[in-house]
Amino acid sequence: MATNRRSFIKYASLAAAGNAAGLRPFGMLNSLAQSATDYKALVCVFLYGGNDANNLLIPNDTKGYANYATVRGPLALAQSGLLPLGSNGLYALNPNLPDIQTLFNSNNAALVTNVGTLIQPTTRAEYLAAGATVPTNLFSHTDQQLEWQNAAQSGATPSGWAGRIADTISTQYNPNGKIPMITSVAGDTLFCNGANSTPVSVSPGNLGGASCSEGTTECAAQQMTAQQLVSFSSGLSLVQADNSITSNAYTYAKTLSDAVQSVNALKTVFPANNGLAAQLKQIAQIIQVQASLGVSRQIFFAGVGNFDTHSDQITLQGNLLAQISPALAAFYAATQELNVANNVTTFTMSDFSRTFQPNSNTGSDHAWGAHHMVLGGAVKGGKMYGTFPTLALAGPDDSGSNGRWVPTTASVQYAATLASWFGVSNAQMSSIFPNIGSFSTANLGFV
Numbered sequence: 001m002a003t004n005r006r007s008f009i010k011y012a013s014l015a016a017a018g019n020a021a022g023l024r025p026f027g028m029l030n031s032l033a034q035s036a037t038d039y040k041a042l043v044c045v046f047l048y049g050g051n052d053a054n055n056l057l058i059p060n061d062t063k064g065y066a067n068y069a070t071v072r073g074p075l076a077l078a079q080s081g082l083l084p085l086g087s088n089g090l091y092a093l094n095p096n097l098p099d100i101q102t103l104f105n106s107n108n109a110a111l112v113t114n115v116g117t118l119i120q121p122t123t124r125a126e127y128l129a130a131g132a133t134v135p136t137n138l139f140s141h142t143d144q145q146l147e148w149q150n151a152a153q154s155g156a157t158p159s160g161w162a163g164r165i166a167d168t169i170s171t172q173y174n175p176n177g178k179i180p181m182i183t184s185v186a187g188d189t190l191f192c193n194g195a196n197s198t199p200v201s202v203s204p205g206n207l208g209g210a211s212c213s214e215g216t217t218e219c220a221a222q223q224m225t226a227q228q229l230v231s232f233s234s235g236l237s238l239v240q241a242d243n244s245i246t247s248n249a250y251t252y253a254k255t256l257s258d259a260v261q262s263v264n265a266l267k268t269v270f271p272a273n274n275g276l277a278a279q280l281k282q283i284a285q286i287i288q289v290q291a292s293l294g295v296s297r298q299i300f301f302a303g304v305g306n307f308d309t310h311s312d313q314i315t316l317q318g319n320l321l322a323q324i325s326p327a328l329a330a331f332y333a334a335t336q337e338l339n340v341a342n343n344v345t346t347f348t349m350s351d352f353s354r355t356f357q358p359n360s361n362t363g364s365d366h367a368w369g370a371h372h373m374v375l376g377g378a379v380k381g382g383k384m385y386g387t388f389p390t391l392a393l394a395g396p397d398d399s400g401s402n403g404r405w406v407p408t409t410a411s412v413q414y415a416a417t418l419a420s421w422f423g424v425s426n427a428q429m430s431s432i433f434p435n436i437g438s439f440s441t442a443n444l445g446f447v
Contacts, residue, residue, distance in 0.1 A: 061090050147411075168424065283300045
């Protein structure tokens with residue numbers, strides 16, 4: 001029920017009325033806006049649908065590429081167009097990720113390989129013999145999206161790992177915060193929901209521009225009515241709870257709108273007609289005013305869809321990656337402009353990867369372990385972390401015979417590494433990630 005109530009209140013429907021919330025003026029905040037003392041932010045970019053990691057990161061040596069091209073067949077990318085990584089160029093990126101290549105080669109981005117949902121370390125033999133505890137409903141979009149977001153065995157776990165971080169350390173780091181620790185610019189998600197904490201949901205681009213389109217008298221009447229509705233005491237606990245959530249949303253809307261409008265606009269140019277760029281620009285604007293919001297820790301959630309490429313994959317994935325690359329580069333440039341590049345770490349998550357073997361429609365089907373991008377000034381970049389899978393059908397890393405790689409790094413290890421950098425202590429880690437003790441390494445060292 002709590003999740004449904006959160007879903008009921010979306011910032012997009014409240015922005016206009018939010019201007020009615022009474023809150024003191026922010027005044028001159030420009031000098032505060034770029035203070036980064038002990039500030040840290042995590043920015044999740046979720047690639048919905050299952051990004052094909054096999055065409056994100058490709059072996060680029062002669063033997064490795066030849067094997068890749070043979071098995072991938074119509075899905076193989078031409079080697080001449082690949083973007084080599086590092087000085088040896090043994091691996092390369094998809095041709096549509098030139099900005100990520102630049103960030104990697106300048107040590108501001110890293111790749112974490114063959115990551116997926118795991119409950120305990122698992123081998124091919126253990127999986128085939130049903131000798132290991134594995135996440136429920138592997139290869140299911142909905143379940144794997146939820147299990148990446150809640151770091152649990154089942155999608156039924158009602159809180160996300162970001163929400164549990166907020167439950168655990170909000171009081172420690174944001175005791176006087178004017179907004180919640182977590183902000184979503186991609187709607188209501190499990191990732192953001194805690195047991196005791198709730199996120200604020202923002203519609204990108206609407207923080208300062210929403211207004212009433214009617215006359216002054218009519219607008220004032222509408223705003224007064226809206227405030228009376230959320231303050232009305234109904235005597236019914238569920239309605240009263242929704243009133244409280246709505247009232248908080250008005251306050252957060254006003255707080256964010258006033259803060260962002262009190263500072264100079266960012267000089268960094270974000271790509272136009274790019275949904276992810278719009279989300280990341282909004283996040284950058286909120287980071288710009290973090291000091292005035294009274295927060296020293298923030299987590300953001302953004303998302304991009306349509307990675308379920310069962311057909312025409314090269315074109316569809318290429319177009320999506322061509323939007324993601326400049327959007328992430330612009331966001332990194334914005335953190336440099338704000339002098340917080342070392343304080344902000346951006347990372348990708350996705351349902352799963354896709355089969356190494358193509359299907360009959362020039363696409364690929366649902367798989368498991370995938371490669372992910374991490375970028376920011378604090379990232380120990382220019383490196384690949386984890387274990388790259390053996391690209392052999394029915395080989396040592398295949399969960400079957402189609403190239404569904406058994407993860408060699410758990411999503412919970414990936415998350416715990418980010419959480420540790422963010423400020424979660426070793427003592428707090430198990431309450432946020434109950435399964436982390438099943439793995440010998442809780443910190444992968446990429447940040």
